[in-house]
Amino acid sequence: MKQFSLLEKQESLDVLNYQIRVCERCSLSVTRKHALTGEGNIEARIMFVALSPGVKEDSQNRMFIGPSGQVFDKLLYAAGIDRELVFMTNLVKCVLPKNRKPSVDEIESCSHFLDKEILIIHPEVIVPLGYYATLTILTKYHADPLAAEMNFAKVNGKLLFLNGEKIFPLPHPAALLYNPSFEPDTIEKYKELKTFM
Numbered sequence: 001m002k003q004f005s006l007l008e009k010q011e012s013l014d015v016l017n018y019q020i021r022v023c024e025r026c027s028l029s030v031t032r033k034h035a036l037t038g039e040g041n042i043e044a045r046i047m048f049v050a051l052s053p054g055v056k057e058d059s060q061n062r063m064f065i066g067p068s069g070q071v072f073d074k075l076l077y078a079a080g081i082d083r084e085l086v087f088m089t090n091l092v093k094c095v096l097p098k099n100r101k102p103s104v105d106e107i108e109s110c111s112h113f114l115d116k117e118i119l120i121i122h123p124e125v126i127v128p129l130g131y132y133a134t135l136t137i138l139t140k141y142h143a144d145p146l147a148a149e150m151n152f153a154k155v156n157g158k159l160l161f162l163n164g165e166k167i168f169p170l171p172h173p174a175a176l177l178y179n180p181s182f183e184p185d186t187i188e189k190y191k192e193l194k195t196f197m
């Protein structure tokens with residue numbers, strides 16, 4: 001995989017981010033306020049991939065500032081990970097109305113942006129958050145997608161070496177809003193993640 005200099009990274013991201021902001025490849029462009037670009041440290045060793053912006057993120061054009069973001073910040077803090085040192089992005093760049101599931105077409109329309117972000121940022125570890133991001137990333141790196149589809153729990157918190165990439169699937173922070181009992185275990189996994197920094 002090509003490694004970009006800092007200047008090349010910034011220039012490539014600027015071009016990509018413009019393409020994301022004006023994208024109308026799928027019908028989510030009609031209902032969004034903003035198509036969210038990735039955010040964070042472009043030299044990050046850890047790249048988090050969430051599903052899509054929430055309502056607050058869509059309205060304010062920022063990553064992880066709504067209820068899920070509060071959980072995300074709490075997990076980072078508990079593990080001693082500085083949010084300024086990671087890169088965060090979404091699988092689907094536009095908000096999903098009423099928090100519905102993404103369609104296969106929407107993921108296929110949008111995920112080429114994620115591919116380019118991974119190429120540019122070139123993180124040490126890719127951290128897909130939740131089922132859809134994990135399924136897409138495992139499929140991209142030629143794992144058995146059926147296994148992920150059938151059981152996210154089998155890959156949750158496991159460091160996978162696939163096609164030269166390190167992938168560490170974790171639950172989406174939104175899952176902890178509904179299941180706070182997952183929190184202690186998830187904090188331990190974030191502490192493992194910190195060792196890659």
Ligand code: SF4
Nearest residue numbers: 023026029093094110
């Ligand atoms: S979800 Fe992705 S593909 Fe669809 S309009 Fe937004 S940026 Fe474009």
